[in-house]
Amino acid sequence: MLKEFTPEERKVVLGITFAVSVRMLGLFLLLPVLSPYLRTLENSTPMLIGLAVGIYGFAQAFLQIPFGYLSDKYGRKPIIIFGMLTYLVGSLMGGWVKDIYLMVVARFIQGFGAVSSAMIALSADLTREEVRTRAFAHIGASIGLVFAFSIVFAPVLAGKFGVPFLFYLTAFLTFLSILYLWLFIPEPKVHAKDREINPSLKNFLLILKDKNQLMLNFSIGVLHAYLVSIFTFLPYELVYTYQIPKIEHWKFYLPAVVLSLAIMVPSTIVAEKKGKFKEVFLLGVLFSFLGFLFHVLFKNLLGALAMLFMFFIGFHLLEPIVPSLLTKFTHRDIRGLSLGFFNTTQFLGSFLGGLVGGLSIKFGPSYLFGFGIVSSLLWLAITYLWFEREEVQAKLVPKG
Known part of the structure; x- marks a missing residue:
């Protein structure tokens, strides 16, 4: 690449x-x-x-x-x-x-x-x-x-x-x-006379009212909530439900990471060169949903591993695309501030994921799977409707 x-x-x-x-x-x-x-x-x-x-x-x-x-x-x-x-x-x-x-x-x-x-x-x-x-x-x-x-x-x-x-x-x-x-x-060359938007605290309101920013912030927050909730609950489940010692867990994690990274590379090229952001994005959310669903359906070690692999595939389909989309919809003069809100939402999502994972350990996995299935279905619907907007479609026409 x-x-x-x-x-x-x-x-x-x-x-x-x-x-x-x-x-x-x-x-x-x-x-x-x-x-x-x-x-x-x-x-x-x-x-x-x-x-x-x-x-x-x-x-x-x-x-x-x-x-x-x-x-x-x-x-x-x-x-x-x-x-x-x-x-x-x-x-x-x-x-x-x-x-x-x-x-x-x-x-x-x-x-x-x-x-x-x-x-x-x-x-x-x-x-x-x-x-x-x-x-x-x-x-x-x-x-x-x-x-x-x-x-x-x-x-x-x-x-x-x-x-x-x-x-x-x-x-x-x-x-x-x-x-x-x-x-x-190098430092990007931006001169005051070239700016269309000058740095100002008023720019905070621009970002807080931007529907595209809100959609992509929501996406990165949910994605990292899944990441932390799964990795709060899953290691505990592997040890105490399936008696797999922690030192052996890498044998499951490593293949899942490598496989998902191998899928990420061609999917990123397809999204960018062919303008298939919508399809790759929806597929990433769908894999997250299927991961939670398979664990509920199988209720065994196979279901836990299916969730792990499905989630990592979905995660690595989405991880490069979501910030890339944000930079397409954000004005260059407030890009840093925009990404600040974006990354703050990511960390808040991680915090929420920790809470969900902790509740699942204490009170049962229904908290994790209920949260994952309901939120991923909602996320699928929001994503589909967002990509249907004319403004979004116009921005995603392939260049070069």
Whole structure:
């Protein structure tokens, strides 16, 4: 897929993919091993362990919009590099602290640099519209591969070198990504006289009233609610219902990730080159629905694995397309702010997914499956009606 990018676009896509992968690596590598490690820290309590794990996502959720707005106003690269520096500092601090209170601070500093919106906006600014979905597909594929790597190797690395090593590894890779962004990726040239919309707090209202933004925000929120709810409930189910030890779970996760990534590549090309965004989008939602439905119908390990595979296929069909569509419908002058709202909704969806998964563990899986089936049917209907709008169809005519 890289051959269709210009040399400059290739540098942009590779650099931003690396930077996003580093942030995701820091998150995914720590998730399987962080809670047991936090228990060994001074002054540790269950409540503070939960706070140390969750405060990263809290900071990310509530700072995406300010960082996105600042990237519109002051430029993408300065804001991204500042955010990556805070992530580097938080990672170094997380490696050396031995007290749970200081770890909470370190995790907040890690999450403070909420620059995902600015990174996606920078990628959109520096790539042509006709290849933008493929650029996002590279980023999405990198996240999937980082996830697969983490579930297999995080326990091994933590067991051999210790959890602090994972923090330091993340800090080092973050430093490399800062250097690459600083040296090799240009700042988009936007002059005040070229702006149609100047940075202003009034732009918040523009985005809050935009039907396209609301539809795509809803989509990314639901998609990540599914992701977190499934991965809150499914590991518990595999261990306590089917007696499969956690160390064996990667044997299910890895094939599901690899298969779904293999499907993502051609589907992204079809959506972008042939203008089949509607078909690929609806198919992604349908796979999510079928995953929940199959688990309900089979009520056994086969049903659980069907849900896993179906969900990952749906997830990777949608993950590159949803932000790409957002950049098509959002004015370039408020792209950072728009993506800030988008990513905030994504993290809020993750929070909702955690609640649904927790309720399913405590009170039974009907909470997860009821939520998944009802919301995916609603999502299918909303998506179909949205794509039928003339404004949407006009925007999605293939270019190039």
